[in-house]
Amino acid sequence: MRCGCDLGHTASNVCAAPQSVGVVGSYIVVMRHVDRLSDEALLGAVALDERDAAAVFIRRFQRRVYGLAVTMTGDAGLADDLAQVTFERAWRHAGTYDARRASVATWLLTITRNLAIDAMRVRRATPFDPDLLSQLLPASAGVDPQQAAVEADQLGRLGAELAVLPIDQRRAVLLATLAGRTASEIADIEGIPLGTAKTRIRTGLRRLRAAMAEVSP
């Protein structure tokens, strides 16, 4: 097996090409078929400054990241900025990713979420369109099968439990998580007292937590 670099190394999982990305004089793992890597392995490759891997990584996750940023901010321009910064942060902090705690997609989306929350502290987002909520539940079409399998696995019980939450709790939970709204903002959006909004978030989230604990203690 040729290693895939221009120098024609053979039969090894590495080559010592001196032109290796960013690591002159050192070694680089040969990247082949990066588009078929698992999410975890792909992130590992991104951490190696492998440009092809970064491109595949961005392509694989950009719709998710941008989609969440748009959902949270309601502002395409701001969402674009946040999504760009998300990938930069992911690249910088790839070494801190811990597969035991979260999937790569979840890890990446928490970066987007935190950026969006910070941005919205400064610049209030456009009012949330409650109709968007009704579109949030079904899994998006057009996801590649491998990704869909991973998601089904990740969401699994959580998705099922979310679907059977009372609608007012589900709306509150999704407004709080996907739209990044605080309890008092949710009280405004839903026209309910603050205490009621807090209770709905609390009850909904804790019910989901209990459902997940049954599966993965």
Add this chain to the structure above:
Amino acid sequence: MNVDRPIDCETFDAHAEELALGQQNEPLRGRLLAHAALCPRCHSLIDGLGMVADRLLLVAPQIEPPADFESRALARLGAQAAGPTHRPVGFRWLVGAAAVGAVAAASLFLVLAPGDQPATITTAAIVSTAGSEVGSAQLIAEPVPHLVVTIAAPHPGPGIRTCELRRADGTWEEVGWWDAADIATGVWAVGIDPDLLDATAMRITSDGDAIASATFG
């Protein structure tokens, strides 16, 4: 809130949702986390709520970003890599020459089988003999059995690092080695016999002395 009064479980409970949603501000956030660090009950609560809040981000709609999104993101990473604000040295992953001469033809980036399944992954923390976590080890079944070793914190000093897996019957088997001069921190991967996917532990020795280990399962 009185900053002198320590956080008790009841106070923590009242703020747990906001904390899990990333909406809690400092200094309260830090005080809540300090409580959770010492209180198993609240630690478990925030762990579970945080996992729910994070995973729910997967439900967000996926939206196609502007056409030039990928090229702009890549340009951004390129500029970062060239600039002085590169990743901290600890996460500068030099990559392994390690498996020159090592067993099979599998590498981390040989995860390429056509129609591949999501990889089966067993992950364990690599702990130094001094007791600190220095990286992670993953046993991956698909599409070919391989071991991925990620070293985030380098072991001081030169030497040949040898990597061994422990079979269920307690015997150790060497799966490969690398020279610390080539890899201090980084990702190293090697193909392994399928029956080593059941390995119970991994250890790394340096010129015969154990320096780190990981326990699977």
